[in-house]
Amino acid sequence: MKTDQKLQRITAFFAVAVIAVAAGAGLLRADDPLKIGFVYVSPIGDAGWTYQHELGRQAIIAEFGDRIDTSYVESVPEGADAERVIRQLAADGNTLIFTTSFGYMNPTIKVARQFPNVTFAHATGYKRSDNVSTYLARFYEGRYLTGIVAGSMTKSNIIGYVAAFPIPEVVRGINAFTRGARSVNPDIEVRVVWVSSWYDPGKEREAAEALIDQGADVVTQHTDSTAVVQAAQDREVYAIGYHSDMSKYGPDAHLTASTHVWNGYYIDSVNAVLGGGASSTDVWGGIAQDMVELAPLNDAVPADVRAQVETAREAISNGELHPFAGPVNDNSGTERVPAGEVLSDGDLLSMDYYVEGVQGTLP
Amino acid sequence: MLLRLEPRQTSSKWMQYATPLIAAALTVITGVILFTALGRDPFLALYTFFVRPLTSVYGIGEWAIKATPLLLCAVGLSVGFRGNVWNIGAEGQLTMGAICGGGVALAFWGNEGIWLLPLMLIAGAAGGLAWGAIPAILKNRFNANEILTSLMLTYVAIQFLGYLVHGPWRDPDGFNFPETRLFNDYGLMPVLVEGTRLHAGVILAVIVTIIVWIFMSRTFQGFKVQVAGQAPAAAAYAGYSQKGVVLLSFLVSGALAGLAGISEVSGTIGQLQPVVSPGYGFAAIIVAFLGRLHPFGIVLASLLMSLMYLGGESLQINLNLPLAVTGVFQGLLLFFVLGSEVLVRYRIKLTATPKEA
Structure with a gap:
């Protein structure tokens, strides 16, 4: 009998202790x-x-x-x-x-x-x-707009593109850029140099120099450093930045840049977790969702081009313009998207061809 | 005045054992100064760097698997370095090993068996061996500098891997992204401890280390390599073939680097990617010298190197220190270890500047 009581008391004590600790931990967690x-x-x-x-x-x-x-x-x-x-x-x-x-x-x-x-x-x-x-x-939307700027500003009609790896993401950027440039100037030719690295300022610089030597008077890049913009500044040609506003690396050369903005997405994600409602999502936002923005245009860009870019920006934002609206031909002349259709997201994600206007073949 | 390094006639036995301790003490002292200057608790920082990564079973597993490719490459390289043969291309041989071993996994994808992993290991070692044979043959036939050829072949191997994963070996269901299919279970190293990534490659590395130790210290071939390194004239006089030593060194180090490559791919990555190694083949050169070119010294050196990587990450995660700071600290550690090593074997001598120079 006595032992039973003792046992009960001990059990009760532990039960209370456990609850207290759990509650404490819960409170702590809420404040953490x-x-x-x-x-x-x-x-x-x-x-x-x-x-x-x-x-x-x-x-x-x-x-x-x-x-x-x-x-x-x-x-x-x-x-x-x-x-x-x-x-x-x-x-x-x-x-x-x-x-x-x-x-x-x-x-x-x-x-x-x-x-x-x-x-x-x-x-x-x-x-x-x-x-x-x-x-x-949808970085390609920004690329299309920068293509319009490049296509309007080139005199030689040759644009150089320094790229990292031939993955769909990069190819999509090259193609959107080319289509943007050709929408204002159908004689444009885009030349690509692959450097096989996301970040190698030395190689990126060499590639940019080679493209400028071939007559490119606007260069852009899909790599991580600012070497291409700096090369353009030194060689007195134009450059289009990527990822970030790179104007401080080439105040005269840097026409604009297609930039990534993750702030909104990150804030939304944190809110979802804080609110306890986090679920698995697949976000692919573009200009309309403010995930892609253009860096300020260089003073060298004339007013009519600015207006053209702004019109295209609004059209993309409200869905009237798609950078890959048909007809889209690849650079061997095969039709990839017939007139009246747009490229599907699935096809965008696995793009493995150059569009008309890009020189060479995909490695 | 000129500073000159002069070999010491006798280096004290006592100092040889004391150097690691002196280096450790110097590292701790500078560490305390560095972290205090950055406004962090220096002892917490040192704890976070050296101890915290190893406070869980998972962490110890990571420590061992990060040391594994370093150990395999460095032990192989030490054979050549002892024989005065300079293979700088372990990274390329590692990559070739990953390609050949991984290629086997892909070739039999869908009809695997228990035999697959051994076959991959053999293919990996063979790939590294073949890639290592090229600079050796160029050296023996044309007297081409093996430092240059082995280094340049590294880039060839990396580009070749890039070509394969961007092209013919790309995962057919992978939206054209540059990586191969994930290997099936038969193509993966068995995990030794549940809940960690500790895989059988670690055992392989230990066995290989013991074999190399026996080879270097107990066999005639190993003796020849050492003589060729320490006294080339004596080796020639004794009729030992210098070309044989070059070939042997490259075959051994190439095969072991290849093994490291396939062990890494089948043990921790599980597929081929454009990059399979963050520079193990190059880091292994430091590890080999840090371990005084002795197999057991290299075991310790690769564990130290591995801990340095883990400690750097730990500092970033737990103390929010930027990569640049952890890099400086890692550099200091290496500087003190290698520096005190040099000063035990050499003395610094001041000499007058020669008049015409």
Whole structure:
């Protein structure tokens, strides 16, 4: 009898203790800031792909203050190391993790399976799961607009394009740019040099110089550094930036840039997690969603071109203009999209041909 | 005045064991200064760098698998370095190993069996071996500098991998993104400890290290390599073939780098991508010297190097330090270790500047 009572008392004590601890933990958790981790593929620097994501991180800090606690890891290679870094972030209590490069796709999916209570968002990929969202921007819309600027400003009708890898994303940019340029100047020819690296200022510079030597008087790039803009400044030709506004690297050369804006997406994602309503989404926004913007136009760009760009910008934004509205021919003359149709998202995502106006063949 | 490094006649045995400790002490002291200057708790920072990565079973697993490719490459390279043969292209041989081994996994995709992984390992080692043989043959036939040829072949291998994953080997369901299919389970290294990524490649690396140690210290071939390195004239006089040493060194280091490549691809990545190694083949050169070209020293050196990578990430994640700072700290650590190593074996001598110079 006595032991029974004792047992009861002990049990009751433990029950109360457990409840108290759980309640305390619950309270603590409610007050704890939401921990958010970012995985970057390159150093932040002060322009480029990673820099734009860093601006997004700073935007959520400005928006949510001490309700969140962010951290990031720079220059994480897209191989075996990515999985460890992502997992480490999850294990250290980050409940929202942004992995910002294509090569993090499989590691993100793998780690997400082990951490079902953590929300992951992977940029530029195509694999999703219950707790993995994907996000991407319609960069090609910005490319089309910068193509209009380049096509209006060239005298030699040769435009140079320094590109990293022939993946659909990059090819789509080249094609949209070319179509934009040819919409104002059908004699345009775009020449592409592949440098096989996302970030190699030396090689990018050499490629830009080679294109300028071939007569290009406007150059642009789909790589991460500012080397192409700087080369254009030194050689006194025009340049179109990418990722970030790169005007301070070539005040005379830099006509404009197609820039990425992740701020809104990141703020929405944090709100979703804070509100407890995070679900797996697939975001692919463009100019209309403010995910793609044009950097301020250089003073050298005349008023009629500015007006033309603005008209096209509005038309894309309200859906009247699609950069890949038919007829779209590839550069061997085969019709890819008949008149009256537009290229589907699926075809956009796996684009593997050059449109008319781009020189050469895809490697 | 000129500074000159002069070999010490006798380097004290005591100092040889003390150097790592001196280097560690110097690193800790500079670390404390560096982190204090940055306004962080220096001891928390040192803990975060050296200890925190290893506070979980998963972390220890990561430590070992990050050291594995470094160990395989460095042990192979040490054979050549001992024999005065300079293979700088382990990164390329590693890449070729990944290509050949990964190619086997892709070739049999859909009808695998238990035999697949051993076949991949053999193919990987063979790929690295063949790629390593090229500079050796060029050296022996045409006396081409092996430092240049092996380095240049690295870029050829990386470009070749790029071509394959962008072209013929691209995942047919992958929206034209440059990566191959994911290997099926038979093509993946078995995981040793549940909940970690610790894979059988680690065991492979340890076995290989022991074999190389036996080879270098207990066999006639190994002896020949050492003589060729330390006293080329004596080796020639004894009739040891210098060409044989060059070929042997490149075949061994190439095969081991290839093994590192396929172990990495089948152990941690699970597919081929444009980049399979963040520079293990180059880092292994440092690791080999850090380990004094001795297989067991190299085990310690690759563990240190691996911990440096993990510690750098840990500092970024937990203390929000930027990559530049963690890079400086890693550089300091290497500087002190290699620097004290040099000063034990050499002394600095001031000499008068020669008049005409």
